[in-house]
Amino acid sequence: MSDTRTHNTEDYLRMYKQMVRIRAFEDNANQLYLSAKMPGLTHMYSGQEAVAVGICEALTDEDRITSTHRGHGHCVAKGAEFKAMFCELLGKAEGYCRGKGGSMHIADQSHGNLGANAIVGGSMGIATGAALSAKHLGQDFVTVCFFGDGATAQGLWYEVMNMAALWKLPVIYACENNGYSEYTKTEEIAAGSLTARAEAFGIEAFEVDGQDVLAVNDLTTQLVERCRKGEGPFFIELKTYRYHGHHVGDINRDYYRSKDEEAEWKTVRDPITNFGKWLEDEKILSADELVAINNEIKAEAEAAVEYALNAPYPDTSEVDMHVFAGVDHALDYLGGARG
Amino acid sequence: MSDTRTHNTEDYLRMYKQMVRIRAFEDNANQLYLSAKMPGLTHMYSGQEAVAVGICEALTDEDRITSTHRGHGHCVAKGAEFKAMFCELLGKAEGYCRGKGGSMHIADQSHGNLGANAIVGGSMGIATGAALSAKHLGQDFVTVCFFGDGATAQGLWYEVMNMAALWKLPVIYACENNGYSEYTKTEEIAAGSLTARAEAFGIEAFEVDGQDVLAVNDLTTQLVERCRKGEGPFFIELKTYRYHGHHVGDINRDYYRSKDEEAEWKTVRDPITNFGKWLEDEKILSADELVAINNEIKAEAEAAVEYALNAPYPDTSEVDMHVFAGVDHALDYLGGARG
Amino acid sequence: MTREITFSKAVNEAIAEEMRRDPTVFLIGEDVAEAGTPFKVLSGLVEEFGTDRVIDTPISEPGFMGMAVGAAMTESRPIVDLMFGDFIYLVMDQLCNQAAKTHYMSGGKLKVPLVLRTNMGATRRSAAQHSQSLQAIVAHIPGLKVAMPSSAYEAKGLLKTAIRDDNPVVIFEDKLMYQDKALVPEEEYLIPFGQANVKREGRDITLVATSSMVQVAEEAADALAKDGISAEIIDPRTIVPLDEETILNSVRKTSRAIVIDEGHQSYGVTAEIAARISEKAFYHLDAPVIRMGAMDVPVPFSPALEDLTVPTASGVADNARKICRGELLHAA
Amino acid sequence: MTREITFSKAVNEAIAEEMRRDPTVFLIGEDVAEAGTPFKVLSGLVEEFGTDRVIDTPISEPGFMGMAVGAAMTESRPIVDLMFGDFIYLVMDQLCNQAAKTHYMSGGKLKVPLVLRTNMGATRRSAAQHSQSLQAIVAHIPGLKVAMPSSAYEAKGLLKTAIRDDNPVVIFEDKLMYQDKALVPEEEYLIPFGQANVKREGRDITLVATSSMVQVAEEAADALAKDGISAEIIDPRTIVPLDEETILNSVRKTSRAIVIDEGHQSYGVTAEIAARISEKAFYHLDAPVIRMGAMDVPVPFSPALEDLTVPTASGVADNARKICRGELLHAA
Numbered sequence A, B: 001m002s003d004t005r006t007h008n009t010e011d012y013l014r015m016y017k018q019m020v021r022i023r024a025f026e027d028n029a030n031q032l033y034l035s036a037k038m039p040g041l042t043h044m045y046s047g048q049e050a051v052a053v054g055i056c057e058a059l060t061d062e063d064r065i066t067s068t069h070r071g072h073g074h075c076v077a078k079g080a081e082f083k084a085m086f087c088e089l090l091g092k093a094e095g096y097c098r099g100k101g102g103s104m105h106i107a108d109q110s111h112g113n114l115g116a117n118a119i120v121g122g123s124m125g126i127a128t129g130a131a132l133s134a135k136h137l138g139q140d141f142v143t144v145c146f147f148g149d150g151a152t153a154q155g156l157w158y159e160v161m162n163m164a165a166l167w168k169l170p171v172i173y174a175c176e177n178n179g180y181s182e183y184t185k186t187e188e189i190a191a192g193s194l195t196a197r198a199e200a201f202g203i204e205a206f207e208v209d210g211q212d213v214l215a216v217n218d219l220t221t222q223l224v225e226r227c228r229k230g231e232g233p234f235f236i237e238l239k240t241y242r243y244h245g246h247h248v249g250d251i252n253r254d255y256y257r258s259k260d261e262e263a264e265w266k267t268v269r270d271p272i273t274n275f276g277k278w279l280e281d282e283k284i285l286s287a288d289e290l291v292a293i294n295n296e297i298k299a300e301a302e303a304a305v306e307y308a309l310n311a312p313y314p315d316t317s318e319v320d321m322h323v324f325a326g327v328d329h330a331l332d333y334l335g336g337a338r339g
Numbered sequence C, D: 001m002t003r004e005i006t007f008s009k010a011v012n013e014a015i016a017e018e019m020r021r022d023p024t025v026f027l028i029g030e031d032v033a034e035a036g037t038p039f040k041v042l043s044g045l046v047e048e049f050g051t052d053r054v055i056d057t058p059i060s061e062p063g064f065m066g067m068a069v070g071a072a073m074t075e076s077r078p079i080v081d082l083m084f085g086d087f088i089y090l091v092m093d094q095l096c097n098q099a100a101k102t103h104y105m106s107g108g109k110l111k112v113p114l115v116l117r118t119n120m121g122a123t124r125r126s127a128a129q130h131s132q133s134l135q136a137i138v139a140h141i142p143g144l145k146v147a148m149p150s151s152a153y154e155a156k157g158l159l160k161t162a163i164r165d166d167n168p169v170v171i172f173e174d175k176l177m178y179q180d181k182a183l184v185p186e187e188e189y190l191i192p193f194g195q196a197n198v199k200r201e202g203r204d205i206t207l208v209a210t211s212s213m214v215q216v217a218e219e220a221a222d223a224l225a226k227d228g229i230s231a232e233i234i235d236p237r238t239i240v241p242l243d244e245e246t247i248l249n250s251v252r253k254t255s256r257a258i259v260i261d262e263g264h265q266s267y268g269v270t271a272e273i274a275a276r277i278s279e280k281a282f283y284h285l286d287a288p289v290i291r292m293g294a295m296d297v298p299v300p301f302s303p304a305l306e307d308l309t310v311p312t313a314s315g316v317a318d319n320a321r322k323i324c325r326g327e328l329l330h331a332a
């Protein structure tokens, strides 16, 4: 653990809790899938918690993020509640998006989460545009664009990096390099160097251990400050690992990665275990306190699942609502198909 | 002039002639526009001749190129005839594309020119795919992808560079940096460094004086050889200048570039004048011989214009031909609109 | 008070007025500032609003389209200038997967108030990649509104409405109409979406025409008048939402219809409008609804071919005469 | 000899057979090799043909689509695997500005023999960006052929034809049908483009249905049969070219038609087919042609909403009954 800034106990505690909250959320989401209670598929964030938490803890509610198909971690880290999240995953009316978005489109406007995205790289323009908006409106919010190593293959990234660099936009491109895109290793799909790609546009680039929440948080805090001073954009490559398959249904993974590799990351490099140990070593929290936190969060997550399972689906009349802002029911407006 | 290889007189002569041919073609095309004899607009290549000729003289007929909206130079340099080119520009049946393509889509399959393109950057995928095809079919042709500085803003380039690098494809990306994209200076639309962008993908990158036909030809000859050995891809940035406006109709250019700047390039850095001088200095050709060549080519171009002006338009029955290979008339086939 | 101004000037005025009214509006696109676009439609705007609000971009259509979506999601109101309608293919993902769906996917929480201004129209000798009229493909995607102004008057009124709309709106301007003049009020006005304009009243046949095809329909109607055929011309003005009622009322009156649009005919705009008329005015129709779209071929460069591919006034008049005479165009 | 195989297996066989026959054919896309795509449709191909002919790409849809165009222009015959039909927006420029127009723009000199395999279909709880059925937008672009197989039998026969075709062909596979089985000959066969299949003969009403909607139509026809209504089912198999004659002949016989497609209804496939029927079988129609497309809303995630957005057998049967009883769906 590297910790160059002075944090107070509260900061440490919050970071720890937020990481545990993400893990608990994902464990429950996975369980919902395995027990066939969740519609569709979902992509687990477990293993990458230090990235989302280290970054989002450096942001305010006014700061924006854009998220990905693997977005539960970002959503929790940016301040979302379990209940509305589980409701969304189950397609219930009390979900963040009234059940219309689901796991891949969960958004939380009130905390500055502009939404998950099912198009790999699809949010890179959105994030950069939010940064342009900040400049245009004279506001000082910073936008963080989360994406995976696989998303660096999308041409869109280079287009928006160029504009962000030309116009000095307050945006941080955060690439979570978890070593895989779907069933393919990063080195098979990425030539050269990711940091060099950003640097070629004159963008300062950093590499950081994505399993070390304090290192991530320290770097991000500095870069966010510099963004607010007009020194952006920046690029961070965060080395991390996803514990589960590409999605919850990707169970037999031997053909593309070994069980040993998975075990090594989980035992030696787990961001939560390691941060917990550090907190103990530094005498910030005792082992008992850590266990108590874990249990409390676990219980909270389970209660939220229970709540969501019993929550109502949206009324069928909602099906053509929210197609257009300012239009109650799109089909009346369009004279279109009734399905 | 830099000349590291041993050329024979014939090579020099051909390069000189090809540059003069391009200039003569463009002078006539411009005249056709100004005298309202040409339908639509066109983009002049004058000033950039050493790029097209230096590169294409390093290629065989089997080697492929992809071209741009500013494509007459590439087309001539790759071996095309004046008559079929002027016919195409005038929409006549004897044009390379039977008048269907026009200036922006002129293609010359028999010499390996896969066509001009009206989508900036639109041919980057095509060129890279041709290189993939060479590898797939076990053929040793090399493909050169011509594009402008402005086209480097298209995300497609980064996508295909990545794949070309991963798969070691025999493709050379040739960026003609003429300092402008339309009415905007390159530095206003390109952050960082173009060569660094290619290098970030592990692609060897070169800068060369695009007004020096021998320098261009020497470098390209080396890179083509290396491509055939499986050492591609490569990137070349060629510094050059367009003498005319963005298109023939762009006459008043003061608001984006100065007359002085234009005059300087034309007088001090003209690729044809300078190569002509060098040929004289090296006693390869006399001043008289140069004049004779120029006059002969001028006459040839004018005769071709005359021919094209008198050539017939395609028959109206051709309008729905060539929509589908293997289908004589698309409208019979589709039962579609008769317009 | 009205005065005659060009279509181009009308667009320029609409943007200038809205930018004065609302500081969150900005313009973004290629060569929109000093150059004022290749069509010079935006000349003068950068002088008034500065380069912070009239933003020249690199040639990165997907990139700046995506940025407009993000800006719109965060309280700005971008107007995107897409130099040619043919480039819409490049921005389809950002337009159709992102902009069009964000409000719905977020259950109404996020809004994307942006305008995509682009153009359409062939016969400019610009060949297959600079001549397309691609309104049908965006009209198919729920969440987008689509406007097709037919004159300077519509251009200004619809664009102002678009800028104030809280949804993504795509406006197709016919690039051949930029110099056409029309009477436009000096006072502010807006044209609501989903209200077709009965451009000319008539009894015998309804001509539903979009954008520049309204002119084609008018010319045809003039010719038909000489033959004693009275044609009613309906300009839908927006194809999403589509003012079905005005169209249907007209056809219920005339019992005959031709639908004219410059997009390719198959799977195009004429299909939707003709299908709705055929279905919903079925019992009023005396003859099949005839569709006239652009020929189902890429747009050829050669003038000898290009002019054959678009609907013409004489073509419309011919069809109208046949229908009115009871000659079956598609005899069974 | 025939045997029952899945849709997925049929696709796999078609590709394997064609790759054996023609060494210029190759496959390119994301996770097509070892993974055999997320739907496992291509499993086993890399083992037989190696990674030089079954090529895993980075997540660069515009890039590898463009490369396929270039490869096709230089004597290769690429099959592009686009993991979800929703990603077609990303490749529109390369597909519609390049692949579709190259043969025409070059006056017939260059050919682009490529196949774009992708999918369509909602109700998989995949939300708005992984559930679209975008066949209408490509069908609108001249130069592309568009196939929509409705069973394993069609999947194999149409795909083999597509691979041999000298033009760009887009095939939409319904992702919910991959496990559905059908009888498929062991012997080689091809299904020509532009020949609709009369899936079931009937007297009272014609159901024109594409892809998985053929199943919906069959279920509806079964229900209708119990009410004594005899429905004819026509599967166009390719929507470009469209076998107008078979459809018109059927409607001329039955005098009634419903057109069913899973793309959004407005400006969609149902519009084109309904408009053609309404125009060209006008004097044979006893009732308006009814269109049933997907609801004009982005596809919602919630199962409670998603199932409302697609045409269902009971919906089709209801409409058919009303038409046959002479109840006007759109009374004037």
Ligand SMILES: Cc1ncc(C[n+]2csc(CCOP(=O)(O)OP(=O)(O)O)c2C)c(N)n1
Pocket: A069, A070, A118, A119, A120, A121, A147, A148, A149, A150, A151, A152, A178, A180, A181, A182, A246, D030, D059, D061, D083, D087, D090
């Ligand atoms: C444009 C696009 N192409 C393909 C996919 C299918 N897909 C979903 S996730 C994924 C891999 C993404 O890899 P990466 O960016 O590294 O993120 P990770 O899943 O590792 O978090 C792919 C190919 C998609 N959703 N969008």
Ligand SMILES: Cc1ncc(C[n+]2csc(CCOP(=O)(O)OP(=O)(O)O)c2C)c(N)n1
Pocket: B069, B070, B118, B119, B120, B121, B147, B148, B149, B150, B151, B152, B178, B180, B181, B182, B246, C030, C059, C061, C083, C087, C090
């Ligand atoms: C995708 C696309 N965007 C915009 C245009 C309009 N346009 C045509 S040429 C051009 C400038 C190209 O600049 P560059 O690549 O430097 O080539 P140059 O004209 O200097 O040869 C632009 C913006 C286009 N044709 N295609």
Ligand SMILES: [Mg+2]
Pocket: A148, A149, A150, A176, A177, A178, A179, A180, A181, A182
């Ligand atoms: Mg990854």
Ligand SMILES: [Mg+2]
Pocket: B148, B149, B150, B176, B177, B178, B179, B180, B181, B182
């Ligand atoms: Mg340039």
